[in-house]
Amino acid sequence: MSSRIIKAGMLMYRYGQQGLEILLVNDSEEEKNWRIPNGKVNTDESSFQAARREFAQETGLEAEGKEFIPLECVQCGDSEMEAWAFENEALADLPLRHILKTESPLRLRRKHKMLMEEGAWFCTKEAIKKVFPGEVELIKELLEILSDRNQAKYI
Numbered sequence: 001m002s003s004r005i006i007k008a009g010m011l012m013y014r015y016g017q018q019g020l021e022i023l024l025v026n027d028s029e030e031e032k033n034w035r036i037p038n039g040k041v042n043t044d045e046s047s048f049q050a051a052r053r054e055f056a057q058e059t060g061l062e063a064e065g066k067e068f069i070p071l072e073c074v075q076c077g078d079s080e081m082e083a084w085a086f087e088n089e090a091l092a093d094l095p096l097r098h099i100l101k102t103e104s105p106l107r108l109r110r111k112h113k114m115l116m117e118e119g120a121w122f123c124t125k126e127a128i129k130k131v132f133p134g135e136v137e138l139i140k141e142l143l144e145i146l147s148d149r150n151q152a153k154y155i
Contacts, residue, residue, distance in 0.1 A: 007041065007079050008051035009135075012088050025119045076132055124139055
């Protein structure tokens with residue numbers, strides 16, 4: 001039986017000028033490797049704990065919301081990823097290029113190898129074009145969940 005690398009991620013969203021917007025991070029100056037903040041789950045933590053830890057490490061922000069929506073586990077390359085979505089209306093506009101003002105970005109990147117180079121909000125249509133195929137499924141699932149909830153309000 002082959003063991004799979006398990007990753008966990010947090011998909012932060014908001015309703016902005018372009019409708020539903022998703023926060024994506026890019027960890028490379030040269031290339032545009034946009035993705036949902038995620039990382040490996042350690043043996044001493046739950047997937048949810050890992051997702052929150054990775055989100056904080058990569059963005060310098062805490063994953064805080066009224067509700068965390070569990071999403072289906074998806075295949076991302078050679079690993080499986082569990083993810084949760086949460087809304088954050090209060091976060092100021094991005095791109096975020098200054099992470100944790102108390103330390104220099106270079107020093108932080110050395111501490112956390114995968115710390116994002118930048119983060120930005122993308123409308124769902126653009127986000128789907130930028131992320132890996134497995135992450136596309138997470139965005140589509142979130143769209144479906146939010147659409148169902150919106151329709152239920154009017155029934």
